[in-house]
Every structure is written in structure tokens, then in C-alpha cells.
Amino acid sequence: MNVQALPMHRFIDHHGNLVSQLPAWADQSILKGFYCDMVLTRTYDNKAVALQRTGKLGTYPSHLGAEAIGIAIGHALRADDVFIPYYRDMPAMWARGIAMEKNLQYWGGDERGSDFSVTNDQTSTKFTTPNNLTTPNNTTQSPAHSPNHSHCRDLPFCVPIATQCTHAVGVASALKIEGGHKAALVTCGDGATSKGDFLESINCAGTWNIPLVFVVNNNQWAISVPRRLQCGADFLSEKAKGAGIPGLTVDGNDIVAMFDAVQISLDRARKGKGATLIEAISYRLGDHTTADDASRYRSEDELHEAWGFEPISRLKTYLMRQGLWSEQDDKQWQEHCQEVVEQAVERYLNIPVQAPETAFDFLYESLNTELHQQRDELINKAMRMQGGKHG
Numbered sequence: 335m336n337v338q339a340l341p342m343h344r345f346i347d348h349h350g351n352l353v354s355q356l357p358a359w360a361d362q363s364i365l366k367g368f369y370c371d372m373v374l375t376r377t378y379d380n381k382a383v384a385l386q387r388t389g390k391l392g393t394y395p396s397h398l399g400a401e402a403i404g405i406a407i408g409h410a411l412r413a414d415d416v417f418i419p420y421y422r423d424m425p426a427m428w429a430r431g432i433a434m435e436k437n438l439q440y441w442g443g444d445e446r447g448s449d450f451s452v453t454n455d456q457t458s459t460k461f462t463t464p465n466n467l468t469t470p471n472n473t474t475q476s477p478a479h480s481p482n483h484s485h486c487r488d489l490p491f492c493v494p495i496a497t498q499c500t501h502a503v504g505v506a507s508a509l510k511i512e513g514g515h516k517a518a519l520v521t522c523g524d525g526a527t528s529k530g531d532f533l534e535s536i537n538c539a540g541t542w543n544i545p546l547v548f549v550v551n552n553n554q555w556a557i558s559v560p561r562r563l564q565c566g567a568d569f570l571s572e573k574a575k576g577a578g579i580p581g582l583t584v585d586g587n588d589i590v591a592m593f594d595a596v597q598i599s600l601d602r603a604r605k606g607k608g609a610t611l612i613e614a615i616s617y618r619l620g621d622h623t624t625a626d627d628a629s630r631y632r633s634e635d636e637l638h639e640a641w642g643f644e645p646i647s648r649l650k651t652y653l654m655r656q657g658l659w660s661e662q663d664d665k666q667w668q669e670h671c672q673e674v675v676e677q678a679v680e681r682y683l684n685i686p687v688q689a690p691e692t693a694f695d696f697l698y699e700s701l702n703t704e705l706h707q708q709r710d711e712l713i714n715k716a717m718r719m720q721g722g723k724h725g
Contacts, residue, residue: 342615343595344585348643350651357594362658368409368589369649369659370667372401375425376646377671378434379620381679382441386624390683391441397422399587399619402645403521403551405429406592410600411519416509417488418502418520422551426521430488434678439685440491446688448490496526499535499548506539506546506609517545517603519596525556527570533577536611540578545603548611549596551586553618554640558631574611586614587645619644690716 345354379398385391397404400422408429411417417430424437432450440447489505492498502520509516526532527550539546550570554561567573574581584595592614599610617640621628628637653659694701694709701709 342583342585343591344588345590345594346588346648346652348587348648350648350655352652356590359597360590360594362656365590365649366653366658368402368405368593369646369653371405371409371425371429372589372646372649373664373667374671374674375401375404375428377668377675378424378678381675382438383620383624385438385679386441391438391624392443393623393625394441395422395623396620397424399617399640399644400551400553401425402589402592402649403549403586403614403616406589406596407519407521407549410593410596412516412600414514414516415600416505416516416518418498418505418518419489419491420498420521420523420526421491421493422523423491423521427488433681434675435682435685438679438682442682444685444688450488450490451486496522496529496531496535498522499526499532502546502548503535503538503542503544506544506603507542510542510544515604517547517600519547519549519600521549521551523556524550524552524554524561524564524570525559526550527573528556528564533573536574536577536579536609539609540574543606543608545606546609547596547599547603548609550611550613551616552613553616555618555622555628555632557622557626558628569613571611571613577609577611579609579611581611581613583613583615586616587643587648589645589649616645617643689713 345352345356345360347353375397379396382391382394383396386394404423404425404427407417407423408426411426411430417423417426419426424434427437427450428434436447436450438447489498489501492501499520499522502518506518509518520535522532532548536548538544539548552561552570556564565573569581569583571581571583580599582595582599585591595612599612602608602610618628619637619640650659650664654661691709691713693712694705698705
């Protein structure tokens with residue numbers, strides 16, 4: 335299936351050409367800000383993969399190719415909305431105000447990195463351009479494009495496939511009862527739409543008319559299973575019809591179309607008009623995770639073709655044709671992104687390691703005698719290894 339030939343919500347094609355008039359909100363400041371954000375997220379992604387290869391992170395799921403989806407979601411959500419992420423949603427989290435080092439902390443094996451109710455004195459990602467660029471000094475001057483730093487109600491990372499969808503139904507139901515024109519947004523991959531959790535969730539969302547937006551990142555591969563073997567429908571958004579909710583297919587490599595679709599759907603939900611299912615067509619340019627080798631099941635020709643549709647070069651081409659961006663701007667911004675990411679890595683590597691006995695925390699209401707003994711033995715072993723220093 336040639337996904338680029340499918341009819342979908344789109345403003346800028348993969349050649350950087352306008353195919354539809356831009357929405358009124360899409361001024362040059364916001365578009366340049368979106369581009370800068372996507373470049374920053376890709377810089378982080380490349381660094382995270384390198385950290386995993388050198389033993390400083392655990393298994394890591396690259397978001398390479400999905401930058402437009404995440405940045406659009408993060409900026410479309412309001413401060414009092416609730417975000418229910420899946421494991422490839424780091425860009426959306428940063429746009430919500432989560433610090434990069436907190437994501438690194440989680441993928442480094444420390445569950446405190448998935449607690450978004452606290453900041454641990456960490457520094458939120460700065461989605462701003464340096465003063466010497468030709469872009470505005472602050473690319474977040476638009477309310478639609480500013481980190482809202484209100485992530486305490488967002489749910490933690492969800493790795494088990496599609497289970498976050500049922501959680502999202504509960505959250506959205508609570509928001510409906512609470513009132514106040516708030517919405518929830520949940521994300522998942524194309525493979526998750528084959529699971530009962532997802533199908534039950536969209537059914538409940540339609541039946542109960544709750545303020546919930548589903549965003550499916552259709553990146554064409556559920557680990558090693560191609561999209562064509564996952565579902566017989568032309569569009570995954572068609573699954574919305576059976577649930578009685580609107581379904582929309584969007585070019586997930588066009589950040590203008592993504593932000594527009596998510597913003598409209600969230601606004602609809604906040605007004606009490608119910609749920610929406612957005613299928614964002616993208617492509618997973620990297621492996622499923624760093625534990626995967628996609629070359630074993632995916633052809634080089636397919637991957638090469640997909641790079642021609644990726645979101646960052648698309649928006650860069652458009653901006654440069656409009657005289658809004660230059661190669662010098664790009665060089666300066668790339669250098670700035672490297673600095674930002676390296677600083678985040680340094681903060682991550684300096685986060686104090688948890689005491690080993692915390693492995694026993696929050697498992698039981700109280701520890702029995704045998705577990706107390708195991709915990710004490712672990713504390714004593716740690717003290718011996720540290721030369722009597724512990725805690």
C-alpha cells in the first residue's frame with residue numbers, strides 16, 4: 335500500500351509544498367518553533383541510542399520518524415488536560431514540560447523517571463531558540479506552542495501494549511464527572527489497535543460520550559509485523575465507525591496537519607461532543623527498540639523510500655522556500671540542541687542512585703519475616719561493598 339497516496343488530512347506534502355491553505359493559527363513563529371522542537375527531539379533520540387549502546391541506558395524505544403506526532407500532541411494539550419502516553423511518547427512529554435533527564439532516568443532503569451507528579455529539582459526542556467538566531471528569541475510566545483508545565487496529572491509510561499487505553503477511559507470518565515471543559519488524550523501504536531483493550535476502550539468511549547482523544551501512531555510496523563498483516567481495513571481510523579465515534583486519518587509527517595487535527599479533536603471533546611480516533615500515518619525509521627534488528631524483516635528499499643517522507647526535512651524545505659530559515663540558522667540550532675542534550679545527559683548521570691533496599695518498597699502492605707531478612711541482608715551487602723557507607 336502506498337500510504338502517501340491515501341486521502342488524509344494534510345497541508346504540506348513530502349516535497350515541502352502546500353497542498354491546502356494553512357490554518358489561521360499557523361504563523362511563521364509557530365512553524366519555526368515546531369521545526370526547532372523536532373530537531374531537538376531527534377538530537378536527543380540519537381544520543382539516547384548511543385547511551386544504550388555504551389551501557390548507560392537499558393532497552394530504548396526510538397521515536398525516529400514520529401517527531402511531528404509527539405510535538406503536535408504535546409503542544410495541543412492544555413494545562414488541565416490529561417495525557418496518557420505509551421512508551422514512544424518522549425517528544426510529547428517534553429512539550430508538556432517533562433525534563434529530558436527524567437525520561438533518561440526511566441530508560442536507565444529507575445522508575446522515579448516515570449513519576450511526573452514531582453520534578454526532583456530537574457530542569458524542564460527549553461523549547462526556545464538561542465538569541466543569535468534569526469528566529470524570534472522566544473519561539474514559545476504563542477499559547478498553543480508553550481510548555482505548560484502541568485504534568486502532575488499525566489499518567490506514567492505504559493509499556494504493555496494497549497493497556498493504557500482502558501486507563502484513559504477511566505480518566506476521561508472522571509473528567510466528565512469533574513466538569514470544567516477538560517479532555518484526556520491517549521496514544522498507542524498500530525499494533526495496539528488489534529488488541530481487545532483498544533477495541534473495548536473505543537467502544538466504551540463512544541457509548542459513554544466521554545472527552546477522550548485516541549491517537550494511533552500508524553508507523554507501519556508492529557515490531558516485525560507489517561501493517562498489511564495487522565488489519566484488512568484500508569484505514570485503522572475505520573475502526574472508529576463501529577464504536578460510534580469520528581475517525582480521522584492524518585499525515586503524521588505533516589506537523590501542521592497533526593496539530594490541527596489534535597487541537598480540533600480536543601476542542602470537540604472539551605465541549606462535550608465525545609471522543610475521536612485519529613490515525614497518524616508515519617513510518618518507524620529506526621528499529622522497534624534497541625533490542626531489535628529491523629533489517630531482519632524490513633527491506634532497505636522500503637526504508638530508503640520512507641526517509642523521503644520524514645517530518646523534519648519536510649518542514650525545513652517549506653520554511654527555507656518561504657525565506658524563514660537558512661542553513662546558517664540550522665547549523666546554529668543543531669549546535670544548540672547538542673548542548674541542551676549533553677547538559678540533560680550530565681544531569682541524568684548525576685542523579686543519585688536509589689538504595690538497593692528500595693526494591694522492597696510498595697510491594698506489600700507489610701513485609702513478612704523472610705522478606706525483612708532478605709532486605710536486611712541486602713542492606714548489609716551494600717554497606718560492605720561501599721566500605722561501610724550506606725544511605
